[in-house]
Amino acid sequence: MIWDNAFAISILPDLLRGLVTTVQITVAGMAIAAVLGLAVAVFRYLRIPVLSQILGFLVYFVRGTPLLVQAFFVFYVLPEYGIAMSALVTGIIVIGVNYSAYTAEVYRSGIEGIPVGQWEASTALNLPRGRTWIRIVLPQAVRRVVPLLGNYLIQMFKDSAILSAITVYELMSVAKAIGQSEFRYIEPFTIAALLFLIVSVPCTLVLRRLETRYGTVH
Amino acid sequence: MDAIADYLPLIRQGFVTTVQVTILGAVLALVVAFALGLARLSTHRWLRWPAACIVEFLRGTSLVVQLFWLFFALPFFGLQLTALFAGVLALGLNEGAYASEVVRGSIASRPRGQTEAAIALNMTPAMRMRRILLPQSIPAMLPPMGNVMVDLLKNSSLVSLVTVADLTFNAGLIRSSTGETALIYGIILVLYFLLSLVISAIVALLERRFSPTRERRPLLTALTGRMQGVS
Numbered sequence: 511m512i513w514d515n516a517f518a519i520s521i522l523p524d525l526l527r528g529l530v531t532t533v534q535i536t537v538a539g540m541a542i543a544a545v546l547g548l549a550v551a552v553f554r555y556l557r558i559p560v561l562s563q564i565l566g567f568l569v570y571f572v573r574g575t576p577l578l579v580q581a582f583f584v585f586y587v588l589p590e591y592g593i594a595m596s597a598l599v600t601g602i603i604v605i606g607v608n609y610s611a612y613t614a615e616v617y618r619s620g621i622e623g624i625p626v627g628q629w630e631a632s633t634a635l636n637l638p639r640g641r642t643w644i645r646i647v648l649p650q651a652v653r654r655v656v657p658l659l660g661n662y663l664i665q666m667f668k669d670s671a672i673l674s675a676i677t678v679y680e681l682m683s684v685a686k687a688i689g690q691s692e693f694r695y696i697e698p699f700t701i702a703a704l705l706f707l708i709v710s711v712p713c714t715l716v717l718r719r720l721e722t723r724y725g726t727v728h
Numbered sequence: 729m730d731a732i733a734d735y736l737p738l739i740r741q742g743f744v745t746t747v748q749v750t751i752l753g754a755v756l757a758l759v760v761a762f763a764l765g766l767a768r769l770s771t772h773r774w775l776r777w778p779a780a781c782i783v784e785f786l787r788g789t790s791l792v793v794q795l796f797w798l799f800f801a802l803p804f805f806g807l808q809l810t811a812l813f814a815g816v817l818a819l820g821l822n823e824g825a826y827a828s829e830v831v832r833g834s835i836a837s838r839p840r841g842q843t844e845a846a847i848a849l850n851m852t853p854a855m856r857m858r859r860i861l862l863p864q865s866i867p868a869m870l871p872p873m874g875n876v877m878v879d880l881l882k883n884s885s886l887v888s889l890v891t892v893a894d895l896t897f898n899a900g901l902i903r904s905s906t907g908e909t910a911l912i913y914g915i916i917l918v919l920y921f922l923l924s925l926v927i928s929a930i931v932a933l934l935e936r937r938f939s940p941t942r943e944r945r946p947l948l949t950a951l952t953g954r955m956q957g958v959s
Contacts, residue, residue: 575917707788
């Protein structure tokens with residue numbers, strides 16, 4: 511028999527603990543991506559000379575390079591400058607910053623989707639710029655892009671497995687460690703795949719319902 | 729820079745491997761994308777449902793998991809793939825599943841009248857797809873397909889985790905023997921970035937070639953326009 515049921519059950523608790531770490535990375539990483547991406551999108555929209563171009567290039571660069579290499583870069587380079595962080599924190603920051611390049615685009619589409627009339631009405635009402643952003647534009651823009659952000663949340667959940675390469679002890683690392691010590695790879699990797707599936711498929715289905723209900727912008 | 733001059737051949741080798749993996753993966757991804765995408769548009773339930781399940785499965789599990797499964801778990805079924813083959817297979821299947829949504833979506837969004845007119849002209853379903861729907865869908869497919877291909881390039885770095893000697897893998901080797909961490913990873917980040925620019929340029933060229941109006945926008949404008957759109 512190739513599949514060993516008793517072994518599969520015995521490793522399940524460890525894998526579930528790994529899954530918890532994976533979820534933690536996703537939640538913390540998405541929090542960074544949601545806030546940083548919004549900041550980048552607003553700054554770029556303000557069209558401040560030079561700063562706007564630099565931000566634009568950084569977003570483009572981050573989107574054009576692999577998350578794995580970015581993770582290696584930060585993980586190995588930061589300690590040389592005396593900044594010591596745990597692999598977990600490094601991983602969360604890297605994946606959060608990486609995804610903020612994508613969420614910035616999502617927010618941008620949301621902000622650009624605000625009808626001009628909203629801006630004009632704010633001007634007519636003599637609202638200060640800051641109030642216009644915080645009370646008028648962002649609430650409408652953010653609401654419209656929530657389903658799109660949800661897509662990136664699910665994507666990040668799956669991409670967090672990449673962080674196993676910088677020794678973050680999440681689901682994939684746990685599965686690999688079990689495989690190496692027991693020399694049985696089928697059970698840990700199959701269960702890991704199923705755990706990813708069990709979380710991501712229901713999330714996708716919920717999101718699809720949200721999308722049909724609230725519509726999306728592109 | 730001198731510190732890693734001796735290692736340039738290793739970088740070049742890794743670069744070639746990365747390009748190879750990306751091209752092979754892209755070819756497989758396109759085949760998988762059209763097979764699954766068209767199957768999901770089929771009128772036969774026994775074609776549509778399995779295809780939908782496969783797509784959901786491939787999209788629902790992480791690429792890393794699929795790659796490790798193919799490389800580490802498959803040998804227990806008596807099938808030992810080479811690292812390169814496992815890497816290309818995982819990349820092609822995973823990105824192909826994403827690309828199949830592009831294929832399905834852009835064909836499904838053709839105006840209904842096109843299908844109706846084709847039926848009225850007594851075209852067979854295969855002919856309708858080949859002569860009417862597919863050619864019309866290609867311009868709509870190109871931009872999102874380009875994104876999938878850039879993703880594929882970036883994800884090709886993951887094959888280094890199953891010991892394929894690509895850019896990322898060789899960078900790791902050079903790092904551990906020279907200690908020039910920032911330099912070597914900086915170099916390969918730029919190389920990956922340039923490769924993704926090349927993919928964007930190819931897609932921009934194809935978009936120009938397949939645009940229904942055959943508008944001849946200068947390539948540079950097309951590229952920078954794309955960069956503004958993306959950045």
